[in-house]
Each structure stands twice: as structure tokens, then as C-alpha cells.
Amino acid sequence: MSNNEYDVVIVGAGCAGPAAAKKAAELGLKVILFEKSQVPGEKNVSGTCLNGAALVDPDLHYLMEGPVEREIREMRTYHINKDRTTVFHEIPSEGLLLLSIRRDHYDAWHVEEAKKAGAEVRLSTTILDIIEEDGYVKGVVTDTGEKFYGKVVIDAAGVNSIVGRKAGLIPKRKGTNMILYVTVCVELGEEVINERFGDCIEYYLSPGIQHKTWPWIFPKKDTVTLGTGGYMDENLLNDEFPNINKYMENYLNLPAVKKKLEGGKIVAWGLHLEYDEKIKQRVKNGLILTGEAGGFVIPFLGEGMVEAYFTGIYAAQAAANAIETNDFSKEKLAETYETLISENLFMQTFRHIAAVNKEAILTKTDEEITQMMQQVIMGGGFISNAVHTNWMNGVEDQDMERIQDAYDFLELMKPYAQVDPYFENLYNERKRK
Amino acid sequence: MKFEIKVEYYPGDTGEFIKVIEENCTGCGDCAKFCTRDVWQPDGAIYRPVNLKDCVECGACWNVCEFDAVIFNEPKGGTGVRFEYG
Numbered sequence: 001m002s003n004n005e006y007d008v009v010i011v012g013a014g015c016a017g018p019a020a021a022k023k024a025a026e027l028g029l030k031v032i033l034f035e036k037s038q039v040p041g042e043k044n045v046s047g048t049c050l051n052g053a054a055l056v057d058p059d060l061h062y063l064m065e066g067p068v069e070r071e072i073r074e075m076r077t078y079h080i081n082k083d084r085t086t087v088f089h090e091i092p093s094e095g096l097l098l099l100s101i102r103r104d105h106y107d108a109w110h111v112e113e114a115k116k117a118g119a120e121v122r123l124s125t126t127i128l129d130i131i132e133e134d135g136y137v138k139g140v141v142t143d144t145g146e147k148f149y150g151k152v153v154i155d156a157a158g159v160n161s162i163v164g165r166k167a168g169l170i171p172k173r174k175g176t177n178m179i180l181y182v183t184v185c186v187e188l189g190e191e192v193i194n195e196r197f198g199d200c201i202e203y204y205l206s207p208g209i210q211h212k213t214w215p216w217i218f219p220k221k222d223t224v225t226l227g228t229g230g231y232m233d234e235n236l237l238n239d240e241f242p243n244i245n246k247y248m249e250n251y252l253n254l255p256a257v258k259k260k261l262e263g264g265k266i267v268a269w270g271l272h273l274e275y276d277e278k279i280k281q282r283v284k285n286g287l288i289l290t291g292e293a294g295g296f297v298i299p300f301l302g303e304g305m306v307e308a309y310f311t312g313i314y315a316a317q318a319a320a321n322a323i324e325t326n327d328f329s330k331e332k333l334a335e336t337y338e339t340l341i342s343e344n345l346f347m348q349t350f351r352h353i354a355a356v357n358k359e360a361i362l363t364k365t366d367e368e369i370t371q372m373m374q375q376v377i378m379g380g381g382f383i384s385n386a387v388h389t390n391w392m393n394g395v396e397d398q399d400m401e402r403i404q405d406a407y408d409f410l411e412l413m414k415p416y417a418q419v420d421p422y423f424e425n426l427y428n429e430r431k432r433k
Numbered sequence: 434m435k436f437e438i439k440v441e442y443y444p445g446d447t448g449e450f451i452k453v454i455e456e457n458c459t460g461c462g463d464c465a466k467f468c469t470r471d472v473w474q475p476d477g478a479i480y481r482p483v484n485l486k487d488c489v490e491c492g493a494c495w496n497v498c499e500f501d502a503v504i505f506n507e508p509k510g511g512t513g514v515r516f517e518y519g
Contacts, residue, residue: 036511036513037511037515038443042515042516043490043513043514102518103516104516123510124510126507126508126509126510127507128506128507142510143509144510159492160491160492160495160505172496173496174496180467180493182469185517185518220518223518225518232467232496237467243469249436252436261434265434266434266435266436266439267439268518271489272491273491
């Protein structure tokens with residue numbers, strides 16, 4: 001192999017990219033990973049809590065060794081309207097639920113892990129084009145015109161990835177499958193956060209602070225991140241909400257939120273898009289789309305990072321199998337990739353939960369949604385809503401198939417009802433001292 | 434708390450990574466409507482990405498443009514928006 005020839009070329013060092021690079025290097029492949037920012041994670045917005053229900057998968061155990069800001073064990077939801085404020089305090093399972101992280105620190109650590117495994121890394125390098133020959137994606141072109149060739153190219157460059165777009169796999173999207181999110185990071189100091197938030201994430205539901213999403217506050221070590229937004233449909237922006245920031249302004253001005261943030265200052269503002277449906281085609285000859293580039297994100301549930309880690313790792317495995325047989329066709333790549341995805345219990349179950357809940361949310365008014373959320377929360381969260389919706393609709397329509405679906409799903413979910421204390425024990429063994 | 438848009442940028446020239454294809458632009462203004470940073474401004478009958486230095490690279494303009502009038506590339510390596518804290 002010459003200098004610019006690799007087994008695997010990976011674009012994007014967010015979540016999926018370093019995971020793919022590390023795995024591919026461990027499988028003995030010659031790997032290069034490109035990242036456009038100076039520090040990995042500094043082009044990323046949100047994506048701040050790692051889900052324990054996914055980290056218990058052996059493929060992801062190593063991620064518990066990364067820099068964690070705060071261990072999350074509880075969840076509070078505020079349902080606020082002009083007459084009253086209702087607070088639901090949930091401890092969905094006894095023990096650790098989520099790990100709160102800072103993407104700039106965490107992604108940078110992850111890239112170092114990929115390097116240790118043997119991957120070559122180029123930071124501050126933007127990929128602007130792909131090289132296609134004889135119907136196969138053969139490599140990428142950097143912003144300085146340099147060409148890099150790979151037997152397999154793994155696209156991990158996010159929601160608007162230029163690789164996936166050039167390959168014709170990522171279309172334009174808006175309406176009810178694209179969400180525009182705005183975030184702010186508020187510095188409060190570690191002691192104040194311990195006092196006001198502790199190890200609890202918070203969600204707020206109130207008219208005028210969101211458009212069919214679920215505004216959140218995630219505590220980190222000495223800052224908290226607030227996020228809100230909405231589906232990019234014709235009702236997102238209007239005279240009352242000329243700009244997405246208006247939702248955030250209203251959110252920050254909710255008396256309950258104001259009080260929680262008293263004395264704090266905004267240290268960062270961010271904005272990003274999230275696409276929440278599967279990309280129709282996630283492989284092409286010589287190319288695999290992972291993470292958000294492949295539509296592996298469930299913005300409604302705030303779930304995207306772990307799907308990216310999984311798909312990055314699976315893409316590396318698919319690349320290794322392709323290289324072993326010298327067959328880089330989309331059929332060969334899909335064989336491994338799609339099989340591993342379909343066998344992943346976490347991804348299948350969470351996608352089901354998201355689909356059922358999204359259907360409910362998109363067909364209701366904001367007022368009805370807050371009411372529904374109240375029931376959802378009292379009923380034990382989105383999981384039970386997904387089960388109940390199918391079950392109740394099935395009963396109503398006398399549709400035994402929907403009832404059976406609900407029952408099967410409940411069975412499928414059983415392992416996740418008992419994530420703890422397994423996750424907590426694993427984390428205590430592996431976390432940095 | 435006073436709402437504030439605090440955004441950091443890497444030093445260095447990003448290059449013209451967002452452009453309008455003049456002959457495709459109908460002046461509908463969707464790019465400007467969905468742009469949170471007022472990058473897109475009217476210029477006669479069309480819109481142009483005038484304030485590109487304020488862009489945070491979200492891609493909303495490219496996604497919403499129904500007339501394929503937006504070219505949305507990437508800033509040069511190591512330049513453009515820098516999100517600290519994640």
C-alpha cells in the first residue's frame with residue numbers, strides 16, 4: 001500500500017468515527033480518521049448523556065473509561081401551565097441511569113483511544129468530495145485537494161454529511177422528520193449544581209417553550225445544558241416565534257427555570273439539526289453510512305450517541321469481512337452491517353418506542369401532548385406509552401395483531417427493566433479513578 | 434437570566450462554503466426564515482449568504498431550499514464554528 005492508500009477511510013470524529021477507527025484498527029486494518037475541527041467534539045452540539053441501557057453491551061464497555069462529568073440517577077419532569085406546576089420525580093430504576101459528558105473532552109479522549117489501537121488521525125482536515133470509480137466509492141478528497149484511497153469508506157460525518165450527500169444517499173429534509181434544536185450552556189459552579197440538580201436530569205413541558213419536543217436540562221460538572229426546539233414544519237416559525245431562539249428565551253424565563261439558573265451565566269450557545277428517520281439506503285459499493293449520517297438517531301428520545309457507537313463498530317466489522325473476501329459491493333457490506341444492527345436489542349427496541357411515541361405526538365396539539373406526557377410519566381415513561389398505545393388501540397379496533405405486537409414488545413424489553421445494578425457495578429469497575 | 438447568543442469561532446478563513454445559485458433562487462426567503470443567525474439577506478429579487486462569518490454550519494438553509502439554490506459545503510479544516518462544552 002502506498003502512503004495514501006488505506007483499508008478503511010473514516011470521515012468524522014464524533015461518536016461513530018472514533019468507534020469505527022478503534023474497532024477497525026483492532027481488527028488489524030490500516031485506518032485513517034479525518035476530522036474537520038481542531039479538537040474532536042468541538043463541531044458537535046448536544047449529545048451529552050450516555051445511556052446505561054446501551055453501555056451494558058460488551059461492545060461499548062470501554063466507553064465507561066472516558067471522562068464523565070456527572071453520574072445521573074434520577075429524572076424530574078415539570079409540567080407547567082398558567083394555573084399550576086406539577087412535578088413528577090422519577091427514579092426509573094434503582095441505580096445509575098446515564099453518564100453525563102462534555103463532547104469536546106469525551107470525543108477527544110475517544111480519538112486518543114482509536115490512536116492507541118493503531119488508527120492514524122488527521123485533525124483540522126475537511127473532506128469535500130468522494131472519489132468514485134467503476135461504480136465504487138474508492139476514497140475521499142480533502143479541502144487541500146489531497147486524495148486518500150480506502151477499500152471501504154465509512155461516513156461518520158453527521159446529519160448533513162457531505163460524503164453521504166455526494167454519494168446521493170442523504171437527501172434534503174424538513175417537516176416532520178427534521179428537528180431544529182437550540183442549546184445553551186449555563187455555568188453555575190459545581191456546588192450550586194450539586195445543590196439544585198444533584199444527579200438528576202430535568203424535563204420541562206409548558207406552552208410556548210417547544211414545538212412538539214421535550215425541553216431538557218442536563219447537569220454536567222460545573223455547567224448545565226438546556227435544550228429545546230421543534231420539528232421543522234410549517235408551524236415551527238410564525239409571528240409569535242419568528243426564530244427558534246424565542247422558544248429558548250421563553251424556556252429560560254419560566255419562573256421555575258429562572259430560579260434554578262439564578263446567578264448563572266450563559267457560556268455557550270449551540271444549534272443543530274437532527275433527522276429522525278432511517279436513511280433509505282445506508283450502504284453503497286465501497287461506502288457505509290453510520291451514526292447521524294445514516295439516520296441513526298432518535299431525537300424525540302434524545303438518543304443518538306450510542307446508536308452512533310454501535311453502527312461505527314458494526315461498520316468496521318462489515319469492512320473487515322469485505323476486505324477478507326475482497327468483495328466491497330453494497331450487498332457484501334450490508335450483509336454484515338444490517339445483520340449486526342438487526343440483532344441489536346437496544347437499537348430495535350428504542351426505535352420502536354420512538355416510532356410509537358412520535359406518532360402520538362405528531363397527531364396531537366401541544367395542550368394534548370402535555371396531558372399525554374403527564375399520563376406517560378405517571379405510567380412509567382415512554383416505554384409503557386409505546387406498549388399501552390398499541391395495546392389500547394388494538395383493543396379499541398379489535399385488532400389482535402396490535403395487541404400481540406404490544407405483548408411481544410413487552411417481552412423484548414424485559415432485560416432493560418433490570419439494567420441496574422449490573423451497569424453500576426460495571427461502571428464502578430471501569431471508571432477512571 | 435438574560436438570553437445571550439455566545440458563539441466561538443476558530444481563527445482563520447473559512448472560505449465561501451455557502452453560496453447561492455442565482456439562477457435557481459426564486460427569492461422565497463425560506464433560507465432566511467430558518468437561519469437562526471441572519472446569514473441570509475435579501476439582495477434585490479434573491480437572497481445571499483451575506484453574514485457568512487456568523488454561520489454555525491447547521492445546514493438548515495440547504496435542507497429547506499426547495500429550488501436547489503443553496504450550495505452548502507464545509508469550512509476549511511480547522512476553521513469555522515467552535516462549540517465548546519458539547
